[in-house]
Amino acid sequence: MSEYDQTYKEQFDLLTFHTDEYKQSIPFIETTLLPKLPQQGHFLDVGAGRGTISMPMSRHFDHTTIVEPNTVYFQEVLDWAKGVGVSLDGHNGDWLEIDSSPIQADLAVLSHVLYFVPYANRSQFVRKAYNCVKRGGYMVIILISATSGINHLYRTLLAPQDYKEMPSIESVVVDLRAEGYDNMHLTMFDADIHLPTVEEMHELMDFLVVDKVAFDNDDMLAKRDQYIRDYLEKESSYNINSNIGVLSIYKQ
Ligand SMILES: C[S@@+](CC[C@H](N)C(=O)[O-])C[C@H]1O[C@@H](n2cnc3c(N)ncnc32)[C@H](O)[C@@H]1O
Numbered sequence: 001m002s003e004y005d006q007t008y009k010e011q012f013d014l015l016t017f018h019t020d021e022y023k024q025s026i027p028f029i030e031t032t033l034l035p036k037l038p039q040q041g042h043f044l045d046v047g048a049g050r051g052t053i054s055m056p057m058s059r060h061f062d063h064t065t066i067v068e069p070n071t072v073y074f075q076e077v078l079d080w081a082k083g084v085g086v087s088l089d090g091h092n093g094d095w096l097e098i099d100s101s102p103i104q105a106d107l108a109v110l111s112h113v114l115y116f117v118p119y120a121n122r123s124q125f126v127r128k129a130y131n132c133v134k135r136g137g138y139m140v141i142i143l144i145s146a147t148s149g150i151n152h153l154y155r156t157l158l159a160p161q162d163y164k165e166m167p168s169i170e171s172v173v174v175d176l177r178a179e180g181y182d183n184m185h186l187t188m189f190d191a192d193i194h195l196p197t198v199e200e201m202h203e204l205m206d207f208l209v210v211d212k213v214a215f216d217n218d219d220m221l222a223k224r225d226q227y228i229r230d231y232l233e234k235e236s237s238y239n240i241n242s243n244i245g246v247l248s249i250y251k252q
Contacts (some may be wrong), residue, residue: 005070009208012049014200021191022052023143025246028187029053029109033248034060037106038136044105045142046095046129047113051077057109058086065103066090070183096125107216113141114172115210117189119165123179126172130181133251141247143169145188149231149241156227162212169245176249183250201238208240 014020034040041062045054048066050073058064058081067090068074076090081088091098095113108129118123123133127143133139144150146168173186195201205224206215217225232238 002071004086004143005072008070008207009050009072011203014195014203015193015207016050018195018200019191019193019242021189021242022242024189024191025111026053026056026242028189028246029057029107030060030141032187033138034139034249037138037219039106042103042105044103044108044129044132046108046110048077048090049073051080053109053111054088055080058088061106062087064088065075065105067095067098069093084091096121100128100132104134105132106134106137107140108133108137109140109142111140112144114141114143114167117207122167122172123175126176127179128196130249130251135251137251139249139251141169141172141249142244143167143172143247146170146245148191148243149186152231153205153208153227153240157209157223158212166210166212169247173245173247176247181249183252185248187246187248187249189244189246191244193240193242195238198208198228198233198238201232201240204240 032157040060043057043061043064045064046067048054048068054064054066054077064086066077066088069092071092074090078090114122130139151168154163156157159167169186173184176184193204195204213220216220228238232240
């Protein structure tokens with residue numbers, strides 16, 4: 001297990017345990033998209049993380065494939081599947097590197113993964129997932145909204161070029177439309193991440209900026225602390241707005 005994988009897991013776990021996002025997005029997929037699928041044979045989760053989506057979704061499908069480069073997460077999800085007896089396999093690697101030719105998915109999800117994909121590879125990354133979806137199936141992309149507090153944090157703290165290349169769900173819709181995707185439907189959800197302590201907010205901010213900013217010098221630490229005081233400090237907790245969009249793309 002690499003130190004990077006372990007740190008990533010600790011920071012992303014912090015986020016998932018303190019957000020109200022998934023209790024909205026997962027039932028939305030279950031109640032709105034699953035009934036539209038001709039079959040619930042194969043589910044593909046690209047960038048599965050700790051399995052927050054794979055775990056509930058895999059119970060609705062005959063088989064699930066996860067793709068996850070973080071070895072700690074990958075093993076945890078595989079062990080979970082074995083324990084509960086759902087049919088699940090996967091690839092512990094980069095989506096762009098794996099052989100996806102055998103994958104024929106009824107539903108493919110890319111939830112909060114595109115921030116980690118360099119802008120130059122984004123189109124290819126999404127196209128590869130779309131190519132794995134059967135006709136009549138759906139691809140779902142979940143990302144923060146341009147209206148979110150997280151996007152405001154990026155606009156304030158990232159270098160202008162990094163901010164420009166950081167995806168929001170709205171910017172991805174614009175790019176995909178220009179690439180010729182159609183049958184797209186965007187549903188927005190209000191969400192927040194509530195953290196009890198400022199130390200946890202520091203951890204979360206380190207995670208959210210995706211290596212684009214290092215809070216490791218006096219100047220950046222002062223900017224971070226000022227940002228927290230101005231926007232994130234509440235009476236008894238530290239909150240950041242994390243509004244999201246769930247983009248579903250039907251494959252005709
Ligand atoms: C923020 S987490 C989201 C996890 C999960 N989809 C969710 O919504 O809870 C992003 C995940 O994408 C994974 N990831 C990053 N780059 C990737 C790549 N090139 N191919 C596949 N997964 C990747 C990371 O390891 C991480 O677990």
